[in-house]
Amino acid sequence: MRIGETHAPQGTSIAVEGLTQRFGGNTVLDRIDLRLAPGQVLALLGPSGCGKTTLLKLLAGLTPVAPGHGRIRFGETLVAGDGQFVPPEQRGLGMVFQDYALWPHMTVGRNVAFALEMRGVPRSERAERVAGALEIVGLKGYAERQPSSLSGGQQQRVALARAIVAKPQVLLFDEPLSNLDRELRESLCHEMGLLLRAMGTTAVYVTHDQEEAFALADSVAVMHGGRIQQLSSPEQLMQAPASALVADFLKLGNVLHADDIPPAWRVAAQALARDDRHQHLFIPQGALQLGTDMRAAMRAQVVAQRWRHGRFITQVKTGAGCKGLSFTTAQRLGADAIVDLALDWPALRWLPQAA
Secondary structure (H helix, E strand, C coil): CCECCCCCCCCCECCCCCCCCECCCCCEEEEEEEEEECCCCEEECCCCCCHHHHHHHHHHHHCCCCCCCEEEEEEEEEEEEEECCCCCCCEEEEEECCCCCCCCCCCCHHHHHHHHHHHHCCCHHHHHHHHHHHHHCCCCCCCCHHHHHHCCHHHHHHHHHHCCCCCCCCCEEEECCCCCCCCHHHHHHHHHHHHHHHCCEEEEEEECCCHHHHCCCEEEEEEEECEEEEEEEEHHHHHHHCCHHHHHHHCCCEEEEEEHCCHHHHHHHCCCCCEEEEEEEEECCCCCEEEECCCCCCCEEEEEEEEEEEEEEEEEECCCCCEEEEEEECCCCCCCCCCEEECCCCHEEEEEECC
């Protein structure tokens, strides 16, 4: 199989129903519901402590589901919940970890073959499948090398080959690229996305990196406080965040509480459709820019600028004391410069704090 080819899904569906996990008095996961179609790639995205790794461990069977705390199904099989527990080695899983988890005393080939040995695959078949898996991840001819002789990126490729060699129905990734430098992360992220779609394996990918999640996944679950705040395609998340919390975490623009809106904008802001739950004004990227608008003319003072992706991200404060407003511009502006700001009012929306 060449990376880039697309084959019929070989993965299984996943259904999570009412999944709750508590450690002592701390609720780490709170009534999680989600469904994945066969071959779908889901990213669990959120800050440290949001529950994404705990959810991954429950899917893997590394942490049991407490009685009465939800169910997990792989296809038609109940793998956890209602007194049922299928151990990890019987769930048809492949796993890729942040720290590679390679055995240093084994060659690359033996590391990859280990999953096949555990499944009782005949020795005569192992060598061919190991060679095929290594070729897929770009390590043809590396079977006799020692892990210690490889770079970090190459070691992660070995870990990926080990995860796919047994042709799992589900692949689970726990921040696999976080130990690599940015350029290598971007390269491997692209290759892994192509590989997952070529294999058609159902995958769940844990990350705190928005760019990774959006590049790899068909759908993204933004998590916070043990709950899924929004589960949507990357495009839908960008275009229609469901809450102020999601918009702020994804850095989609400015989010202002109703009490913090500058006086020059309040009349126009109140005219936008809202209900009692919607207490945050969302100003998408691009809706705030240099210029003038007679309906909402406002002057601001530049606090700082930083360069990113070919534009200056510019932070300003207003005379009304509203701090933290930012916009992007191609212009370099001096510190403390006074600028006029204009708003694209039709692009603005009121949002609730959380979904």
